[in-house]
Every structure is written in structure tokens, then in C-alpha cells.
Amino acid sequence: MRKMFAFMAVSADGYHADPDGGLGWQTFGPEFADYSVEQLDEVDTLVLGRTTYTGMAAYWTGDLGANFDRRIAGRMNSLAKLVVSDTLTTVSWAGSPIALTSVDELARVKQASGKDLAVLGSSTLTSALLRANLVDEVRLMVNPIILGGGSRLFAEAGTVPLELIRVRPFQSGNVLLYYRPRIQTSGPR
Numbered sequence: 001m002r003k004m005f006a007f008m009a010v011s012a013d014g015y016h017a018d019p020d021g022g023l024g025w026q027t028f029g030p031e032f033a034d035y036s037v038e039q040l041d042e043v044d045t046l047v048l049g050r051t052t053y054t055g056m057a058a059y060w061t062g063d064l065g066a067n068f069d070r071r072i073a074g075r076m077n078s079l080a081k082l083v084v085s086d087t088l089t090t091v092s093w094a095g096s097p098i099a100l101t102s103v104d105e106l107a108r109v110k111q112a113s114g115k116d117l118a119v120l121g122s123s124t125l126t127s128a129l130l131r132a133n134l135v136d137e138v139r140l141m142v143n144p145i146i147l148g149g150g151s152r153l154f155a156e157a158g159t160v161p162l163e164l165i166r167v168r169p170f171q172s173g174n175v176l177l178y179y180r181p182r183i184q185t186s187g188p189r
Helices: 030-041 050-060 065-069 070-078 103-111 123-131
Strands: 004-011 016-017 043-049 079-084 098-103 116-120 137-143 162-169 176-180
Touching: 004 123, 030 043, 030 070, 043 050, 043 123, 050 065, 050 070, 050 079, 065 070, 065 162, 079 103, 098 103, 103 116, 103 123
Parallel strands: 004 116, 004 137, 043 079, 043 116, 079 098
Antiparallel strands: 004 016, 137 176, 162 176
16 A cells, blocks of 8 residues: 655744745755655655645746756656645646546545655645545654744644654754654544
8 A cells, every 4th residue: 555645844833824825934955955856756646735736836837946946846747646626627737647536536546556645735635634544644844933823734634643753854944743643543533
């Protein structure tokens, strides 16, 4: 069975976007770019929610993505993608296979052979996948900034006990936390 992991950048006070929905506060650098390449090499499929899909498709297929890091852009543009949305009727991403899917279908996709699946961003989708017990690992890139407001990370996940399995500090001040969700056997999340 394939593993599905979720990767999210988060502020030190638990927000994944600032009050205006912006991400300009996130800390990057050469070490983060190298990590991004390593992480993308672990997977053959990206899983995205509607909002993240729209933003990433525009960014990575344009000059901004290529200018940020050609290695990341190449991988982002060539990996297969599954988009979970109740509102989109069509999806496209130049140069890669892409399809609309559902949370229920993702359970079946995990059973198929292949490399791991990565959910990038997509806090609302990740919350739904956590509730459905489909996420095997949560990777939180904690950025050294306090936003004081914005979009709360996993606001719709409910209670999800996590087990810390690894910590990786970055020279930028970021800290990457790897967690394994503990499956709850009784009661809703």
C-alpha cells in the first residue's frame, strides 16, 4: 500500500496563510529548495484541493516557478496530480496527467501500486483526509514568524492525536516536524 503524506508550511502560531490569504511570510532558501526536490522525488502523484491546485498550476507553469527553482518546477509540472473538488468540472496542468477525484476514491488510489502520494498545502482537504484516516504522515514546516491572525491550520480536522517521529531544523530557522497520526478507534474526530 502506498503512503500518503501531507506537507504544510505554518507560522509559529499555527496559521497557513496571513489575514489576506498571502504566503509571502514563508521562509525559503537553498536548503529548503533541496528538501523540496528530495520530497518530490519520494512521490509519483500530488493530491491537491481546489484552491491550492489553482494557485500552484498558475505558479509552477509560469516564469515565477521556473525562476524560483527549475528543479522543483520540472518535478511539479511532470508529476501526476489528483484534484479533490466539489466545484470544478475540468482540470488541466500543462505537461502532466491530472484528474478530478474524491476523498473516497483516494482510499482506493492508496491501495494501488506506485510511489507515495503527497498532499501539498490544501489545509481543508488535509483536514478531510485526516478525518477519513487516509493520511499516514503529517509534515509541518514551522516558519520562525508569528502572524497573529490568518487562516488557521487544520481548522476542520477535529481532534487528531499525533506522534512525533522526526525533527529536522533548517539554517533559515524553519523546523520540519514529522508526525504520524494515531488512529482513533472510538468516537468521531
